[in-house]
Amino acid sequence: MSQTLESYLALSAILFAIGTFGFLARRNAIAMLMSIELMLNAVNLSIIAFGAFIPELNGDAAVIALMVMAVAAAEATVGLAIVIAIYRNRRTPLVDEYTQMRE
Amino acid sequence: MGMPTLVTLLLVLPMVGFVLTALVGRRLATRAGIIAVPIIVLTWLIAMIVVYTALSGGFGEEGLHFTLYEWIPAGEFRVPFSLAVDNLTACLLIVVTTVGMLVHVYSVGYMAHDPGRWRFFAYLNLFMFSMLLLVLAGNFLLLFAAWELVGLSSYLLIGFWYPRRSAAIAAKKAFLVNRVGDVGFALGIMAIWTTVGTLEFGEVFELLPEQFHAGEIAPWMLFGIALLLFCGAVGKSAQFPLHVWLPDAMEGPTPVSALIHAATMVNAGVYFVARANPIFSLSPAAMTLVAAIGIFTAILAASIALTQKDIKRVLAYSTLSQLGYMFAALGVGAYIAAIFHLMTHGFFKGLLFLGSGSVIHAVHEEQDMDRMGGLWRKIPVTHWTMLIGALAIAGIPPLAGFFSKDEILGGAFENGFYLVWLIGAFVAFLTAFYMFRLMGKTFYGPSHVDPTVEPKIHESSRWMTIPLVLLAIPSIALGMVLGLPLGEGLIDQWLEPVFEHAQENLGLTHEPVQLFGIDGLIIIGSTAVAAFGIAIAIRLFGFHWPLRGSDTAPRPERVAELTQRAPALYRASFHKWWFDDLNHVLFVVIGGRIANGLWWFDRAIVDGTVNGVGDVVQGAGRDLRRIQTGRVQNYALGIAVALIVVAVYFVIAVAG
Numbered sequence: 001m002s003q004t005l006e007s008y009l010a011l012s013a014i015l016f017a018i019g020t021f022g023f024l025a026r027r028n029a030i031a032m033l034m035s036i037e038l039m040l041n042a043v044n045l046s047i048i049a050f051g052a053f054i055p056e057l058n059g060d061a062a063v064i065a066l067m068v069m070a071v072a073a074a075e076a077t078v079g080l081a082i083v084i085a086i087y088r089n090r091r092t093p094l095v096d097e098y099t100q101m102r103e
Numbered sequence: 104m105g106m107p108t109l110v111t112l113l114l115v116l117p118m119v120g121f122v123l124t125a126l127v128g129r130r131l132a133t134r135a136g137i138i139a140v141p142i143i144v145l146t147w148l149i150a151m152i153v154v155y156t157a158l159s160g161g162f163g164e165e166g167l168h169f170t171l172y173e174w175i176p177a178g179e180f181r182v183p184f185s186l187a188v189d190n191l192t193a194c195l196l197i198v199v200t201t202v203g204m205l206v207h208v209y210s211v212g213y214m215a216h217d218p219g220r221w222r223f224f225a226y227l228n229l230f231m232f233s234m235l236l237l238v239l240a241g242n243f244l245l246l247f248a249a250w251e252l253v254g255l256s257s258y259l260l261i262g263f264w265y266p267r268r269s270a271a272i273a274a275k276k277a278f279l280v281n282r283v284g285d286v287g288f289a290l291g292i293m294a295i296w297t298t299v300g301t302l303e304f305g306e307v308f309e310l311l312p313e314q315f316h317a318g319e320i321a322p323w324m325l326f327g328i329a330l331l332l333f334c335g336a337v338g339k340s341a342q343f344p345l346h347v348w349l350p351d352a353m354e355g356p357t358p359v360s361a362l363i364h365a366a367t368m369v370n371a372g373v374y375f376v377a378r379a380n381p382i383f384s385l386s387p388a389a390m391t392l393v394a395a396i397g398i399f400t401a402i403l404a405a406s407i408a409l410t411q412k413d414i415k416r417v418l419a420y421s422t423l424s425q426l427g428y429m430f431a432a433l434g435v436g437a438y439i440a441a442i443f444h445l446m447t448h449g450f451f452k453g454l455l456f457l458g459s460g461s462v463i464h465a466v467h468e469e470q471d472m473d474r475m476g477g478l479w480r481k482i483p484v485t486h487w488t489m490l491i492g493a494l495a496i497a498g499i500p501p502l503a504g505f506f507s508k509d510e511i512l513g514g515a516f517e518n519g520f521y522l523v524w525l526i527g528a529f530v531a532f533l534t535a536f537y538m539f540r541l542m543g544k545t546f547y548g549p550s551h552v553d554p555t556v557e558p559k560i561h562e563s564s565r566w567m568t569i570p571l572v573l574l575a576i577p578s579i580a581l582g583m584v585l586g587l588p589l590g591e592g593l594i595d596q597w598l599e600p601v602f603e604h605a606q607e608n609l610g611l612t613h614e615p616v617q618l619f620g621i622d623g624l625i626i627i628g629s630t631a632v633a634a635f636g637i638a639i640a641i642r643l644f645g646f647h648w649p650l651r652g653s654d655t656a657p658r659p660e661r662v663a664e665l666t667q668r669a670p671a672l673y674r675a676s677f678h679k680w681w682f683d684d685l686n687h688v689l690f691v692v693i694g695g696r697i698a699n700g701l702w703w704f705d706r707a708i709v710d711g712t713v714n715g716v717g718d719v720v721q722g723a724g725r726d727l728r729r730i731q732t733g734r735v736q737n738y739a740l741g742i743a744v745a746l747i748v749v750a751v752y753f754v755i756a757v758a759g
Contacts, residue, residue, distance in 0.1 A: 024740050032736075096734055 008049035015042035027094045029083040033076060040072045106156060107169045109149050110186055113196075113235050117677075120228035128221025136211045139224035143200075143207045143231060150200035150235075157193035158597055166190070168241055168305065175244070181498070182302055186299065187281045190597045194442055195238040198449035199367050200578075203231050203749035205570035209457050212566030213358055213464065223263060223356065230256035234367050243292045243302040246375070250339065253368045254281050260363060261355040273351040280348040284338015291331030292433065298324065303377065307674065308381040312604070315385055329382050329389035332375070333396075340372025340426045343400040347682055353415040357460030360415060365422050366453040368603055370445050373429040377438055377602075384605035394434020394515075398523045398530075401427030403680065405533035409540070410676040413470045414459045417541050422452055424530060428511055431523050436609045437514025438602040443594045444507035447581050451495040451504060454574035458489035461563045461571065462545055467556045472541065473733055477550035479647055481560045487547050487569040490649075493542050495578040497535035498633040505630070506582030506589075513625050518611060528632050535636030543644025548657035575746040589622070 019042060022035030044065050049062020087093055116405035120142035128135050156162065166189025174184040190195075207227060214220040233252035254277075262274030296302055298320060299310040311328075314320045334732070341349035352364050363369070376383060376393060383389050404423035411417045425448050432441035465482050479486040495502040498509070508531060515524040540642055550557065562568065584595040643665075645657030666673045675681070 020743055024736050024743065027736075083730060095736065 002044070005049055006051040008053075009046055011051065012046035014043045015039075015045065027096055029093045029095050030080075032095065033079045033083065036079075037072060037076060040068060044068050106153065106162070106167055106188075107186075107578050109153055110167065110169075110188055110239060111171065111242055112149055113146055113153065113158055113239065114186075114232060116142050116149070117228045117232035117235065121225055121232060122215050124221060124225040124228060128225055132258065133215070133219060135214075135221035136207070136224050139228050140207045140211060143204050143228065145201040146231065147204040150196045154193045154196050157188050157190060162188060164600065165305070166192070168240075176392070179300075180296075181447070182242060182244045184245060185303065187241035187304060188239065190666060191374070191377060191442065191601045192238050194446055194594075195370075196235075198370070198446050199231075199234050201376055202366040202453045202574070203234070203362060204451055205451070205573055206358045206366075206457070209361075209460070209567050209570040210356075210358045212564045213460055214356065215564075215566075217356075219263070223260075226256055226259045227358075227362070230260065230363060230368075234371075237371055241304055243295060243304070243307070247288065247292055250335065250371065250375075252558065253363070253371065254278065254285070255338070257281075257352070257363050257368055260359040261352045263355055263359065265353070270354040273348075273354040277348040277352050280345050281338045284334045284336070287331045287334025288336075288338070291328055291335065294324075294328045294331060298328070302379065308379075308604075312381055312385055312608070321630060322388075325382065326386045326388050329379075329386045330392070332382070333389065333393060336372030336376050336430075337396065338372075339375075340369050340371070340430070341423055342396050342427060342430060343403055344682075346400060346404065346423050347686060348504045350416050350419040350679070353413070353419050357415065357456060357463060358383070360419070361453045361456030361460065364419065365456050366449040369422060369426060370429075370449065373426065373441060373445050376430070376433050377442055380438055380602055380605035381608070383433070384608040390434050390609070392434070394431050394520060394523055397427045397430025397432070397434055398526050399422070401426070401431060402526050402533070403427075405530045407536065407679045408537040409533065410673060412472055414462065414472050414475070414541060414545060415456070415470055417472075417537060418452070418455055418459055421455075421534065421537065422448075422666075424534065425452065428508070428527065428530070431527060432511040432514060434759045435515045435518045435520040435523055436605070436606060436611050437511055437518065439595055439598045440507065440510035440514045443510055443585065443600055444504075446585070446594075447495070447503035447507040447578075450574055450581060451492045451502075452487060452576040454578050455492040455496065455573060456576065457567070457571055458485050458492060461485040461567050462489075464563055464567070465560050466552055467559070469553070469556070470569075471676065473546040474551050474553060475545045476548050476552065477546070478552075478560070479546040482562045484562055484568045484571060486567075488575040489494060489546075490542065491575045493538040495582075497538050498531055498629060499636055499637070501579075501583055503578050503580070503582035506592075507588030509626055510586070512629050513622055516621070516625055518609075519729075528629055531629050532632045532636040535633040536640045539637050539640030540644050543640060543646060543657055547647050547654065549644035617707060641757065 016039050019035045019040075021040035022038065023032050026032055026035060047061050047065050047068070051057050051059075051065075085092065085096060090098065120139045123136070123138045124131075128138075131137055145685070153419070157166065168185065168187045170185040171180065171182040172184050175182040176475040207224075210220075210223065210227065214223050217223065230253060233249050233256055237246060237249035237253055240249055258278045261277050262271050265272045265274070292302065295307055295311070299306060299307055299314065301310065311320070315322075315325055323398050338345045341347075349364060349369065353360055355364070369487075383393065401424045404420045404427060408417050408420035408424065411420060425444070429441045429444050429448070432438070432444060462475065462485060462567060463479065465478065465485070466475055491502070498505045511529070512524055512527050515521075515527055552560065586592040637662065641655055643658055643662050646655045647653075648655070678684070
């Protein structure tokens with residue numbers, strides 16, 4: 001494994017791309033939420049990488065990463081709660097069947 | 104009771120009569136006039152008290168002027184409900200209430216068999232209210248409201264027999280033609296408001312000349328105001344070119360023709376121009392215009408009256424012609440003569456119309472004079488009273504028409520309008536001729552009445568003959584009572600203060616009448632002309648000489664021969680100079696096309712633009728709605744694509 005910033009950023013970009021693809025392609029609401037987590041973690045990875053390789057950012061990067069985790073946890077909680085609420089009403093986790101609010 | 108209360112009662116009583124008759128009239132059946140008629144008699148009595156007080160100087164120099172309440176309080180624009188009585192108003196009150204009362208009485212007999220009589224009496228009372236408001240109004244706006252109200256009552260009464268198509272159309276025609284004039288009138292009132300900032304008669308007539316003399320108002324502005332106001336008068340008094348409605352208005356019941364379309368409402372224009380004399384007299388151009396329109400209408404209408412076959416239409420054109428006389432008098436500055444003629448004409452033309460109604464009744468609703476004749480023996484009261492009316496309008500001394508007509512002609516001559524005088528004298532000749540043509544065709548010679556109707560001809564009931572007799576009295580005597588001595592009679596004493604300023608503006612001095620000078624010649628001349636006209640008519644259409652007891656036989660063959668000699672003139676007169684056809688071409692055909700074109704423009708261009716904008720927005724909305732799928736992933740795809748585009752751009756443009 002090469003110890004360069006670029007390799008970490010490349011991994012982060014791949015993870016983000018997978019997350020994006022998952023979010024756009026999957027129809028299951030739970031899977032979409034999981035994709036979002038993947039994207040957030042990709043971002044987190046790049047933040048940590050920057051923190052490790054650039055001395056001026058030392059320390060601050062970890063704080064930002066922690067903040068992102070907290071927000072991600074909160075978002076996942078609310079998102080899952082909504083998905084479960086909709087599931088109880090509609091008996092389906094597939095988002096393209098949630099057409100109630102279309103005109 | 105104070106005078107203001109009495110004057111207010113003049114308005115309240117007819118209104119009460121109208122409301123009561125309209126509400127309970129249907130249940131009164133044959134006694135429909137039981138409220139309406141007495142209430143108008145009472146109004147007449149009160150009016151006489153007011154008139155007496157006014158003319159004996161009870162209201163002082165300026166007349167009575169009082170405000171009932173603030174009618175329109177709108178910021179700067181305040182119009183009180185103010186009433187005014189001066190000598191001019193008093194003169195009008197005499198005619199309006201007296202003829203009005205007699206027509207009401209007459210209508211009891213005339214409308215006795217009409218199922219809609221309660222409606223008739225209700226409308227008549229409404230008209231009396233409107234007309235009294237018109238003469239009593241103390242400011243322009245109130246006068247305008249009354250002006251429209253008399254127009255409304257006129258419309259309702261012309262179209263009284265509305266199932267008859269011609270009556271309904273005539274009513275509409277009268278209403279529409281009047282509107283044309285009223286537009287000008289309304290604009291004139293607005294112009295006054297914007298110039299002097301008040302609409303009260305007294306203030307306007309003081310401020311307007313003041314500002315004019317101070318140079319704040321240009322002469323053309325004053326002329327414009329006078330012209331606009333005159334438009335209204337032209338419409339209401341049926342002067343050329345808006346004269347076409349009055350003859351058609353004869354579709355209404357005859358009492359209506361007598362009251363509204365001869366004695367009162369059509370005089371409103373004359374009254375108004377006389378009332379506004381401080382404005383008109385400051386604009387020489389406006390005065391000349393008034394005189395020109397007046398005298399032109401006089402001769403135009405008189406020439407049409409020569410050949411009409413319908414007895415009421417002859418009288419209608421005669422009314423037009425006499426109104427033209429009055430306007431001519433106003434135009435030449437002979438204001439007193441105009442009002443004098445208005446009064447005498449009101450009585451004798453009312454008499455003639457009521458008489459014609461009695462004739463029409465006698466021959467069972469026949470109005471064509473070719474189907475009358477020889478009636479004088481069968482309906483003597485009608486005949487004698489109408490003969491008095493005819494002599495009065497022809498201007499034979501000492502009947503009423505002689506004095507007033509002579510004052511007009513004398514006034515025109517004295518003030519230097521020789522052309523007006525000349526045409527006026529010729530119109531006097533025509534008037535005498537067509538009136539005695541009417542008398543001859545109706546009353547003398549062999550009978551042409553339908554043989555089935557002939558034995559049933561009888562004199563009308565007392566309800567109708569008594570008003571005729573009562574109207575004949577002023578037709579004989581009013582001229583002598585008011586006009587003697589010439590130039591200094593009662594009428595001059597009454598009205599001189601009213602027109603004092605106008606006379607000053609015009610620079611006219613009141614010279615004593617020279618009976619043995621030029622005035623005497625004019626009197627002899629106009630009398631001779633009238634006598635000549637009567638003589639020709641008698642030779643052609645017959646007569647019964649009252650004192651000798653002998654008859655002059657009519658000579659229809661001579662009439663036919665004379666008609667043959669000038670066929671073009673005869674046709675022009677018979678077809679009323681084709682004014683109705685001209686109006687048809689101008690306004691119905693050409694105007695209709697223009698209106699159609701404008702309608703197309705409105706539909707295609709104006710509506711098209713507005714609707715087009717709406718359509719584009721709606722279409723855009725309908726199409727753009729498709730991108731709002733409601734699927735989160737579609738939106739996210741959009742965001743992702745945009746993000747990639749931005750990133751690529753950044754990499755190429757900035758980093759690259």
